[in-house]
Amino acid sequence: MSRSMVKRSLVLIAVVLSGGLLVAACGGGGDELLLARSFFQAARFDDRTSLGNMSLVPFTPQDDGIASSPSVEFVGEEERRPLQMIELSQALVETRDGETNFRNEKKMYQDNNEELITLAIESGREGEDPSNADIRGATQAWTARTGERVERNNNAGRREHFNGIRDSWNMQVAEERDWARKVSDAQNAINDERSIVDVSLYDFVRDSPEAVEVAEYGGELVTKRFTVTANVTKDEVEEERTMCFMVQKADLHGVPMPSAEEEGETTEGIVEGRWIITEIDKTSNAPCAGHEAAE
Numbered sequence: 001m002s003r004s005m006v007k008r009s010l011v012l013i014a015v016v017l018s019g020g021l022l023v024a025a026c027g028g029g030g031d032e033l034l035l036a037r038s039f040f041q042a043a044r045f046d047d048r049t050s051l052g053n054m055s056l057v058p059f060t061p062q063d064d065g066i067a068s069s070p071s072v073e074f075v076g077e078e079e080r081r082p083l084q085m086i087e088l089s090q091a092l093v094e095t096r097d098g099e100t101n102f103r104n105e106k107k108m109y110q111d112n113n114e115e116l117i118t119l120a121i122e123s124g125r126e127g128e129d130p131s132n133a134d135i136r137g138a139t140q141a142w143t144a145r146t147g148e149r150v151e152r153n154n155n156a157g158r159r160e161h162f163n164g165i166r167d168s169w170n171m172q173v174a175e176e177r178d179w180a181r182k183v184s185d186a187q188n189a190i191n192d193e194r195s196i197v198d199v200s201l202y203d204f205v206r207d208s209p210e211a212v213e214v215a216e217y218g219g220e221l222v223t224k225r226f227t228v229t230a231n232v233t234k235d236e237v238e239e240e241r242t243m244c245f246m247v248q249k250a251d252l253h254g255v256p257m258p259s260a261e262e263e264g265e266t267t268e269g270i271v272e273g274r275w276i277i278t279e280i281d282k283t284s285n286a287p288c289a290g291h292e293a294a295e
Helices: 003-018 030-044 048-054 085-112 114-126 132-146 155-200 202-207
Strands: 066-075 079-082 218-234 237-258 266-272 276-281
Touching: 030 048, 030 066, 030 218, 030 237, 085 114, 085 155, 114 132, 114 155, 132 155, 155 202, 155 218, 155 237, 155 276
Parallel strands: none
Antiparallel strands: 066 218, 079 218, 218 237, 237 266, 237 276
């Protein structure tokens, strides 16, 4: 049996055991029903360890009620898209490098124009334009330190020079905020992608003999939706409720694995992650979109 098949078997067993269920109790519905039953069982007892291994969304007795006797009414087709971890990781590196280069240039500009920038910051804090005397004092201190002089050494010339420094500094401060936002957006993008990948492939990473960095591999993110009907009890009122589950898993491609043909050799293979619940429509009391016509 290949390593990926072994992993899938172990994961399936783990999901069943995490909910305290017996395989014989599963009936029809396949893996989707196993997952739904395990999820509701863990949610009922607030088993956060088990829930963290199978879901990114909660279903609490206080807010959502206690679900029992779930059945899977319809399972949609799988949708696949390429994983973007490599591209997103590279984008984050490039954005951080861009921010670092900008900060270095901004620091050089600040060091070269320290006296006039300090005056610009202080006068901006007070909400007033500096006086001619203040600009003259800052300009003279700047000239004494750098040996440079303004092009027109009079009140109008010094003020024009000061205004140019102030405007440039304000633009750089605003650009620095833009770079910080760009870095944050790039980090959030890779975090969003990895939030599913890391949970889906947790067992593979944990059990690998060597450290595995999942962001170094390509692969696919697989998504499917299935409609679940369950009896939900909340505030001592029981009702039948229909919910749409969205589950996702990550499959890594090109992962080095022991070769089945040559001992001591490796070959590139596919590692299949486990399904993770990433979204539940708890309020519509309706099947997943497109499932109505199939029922």
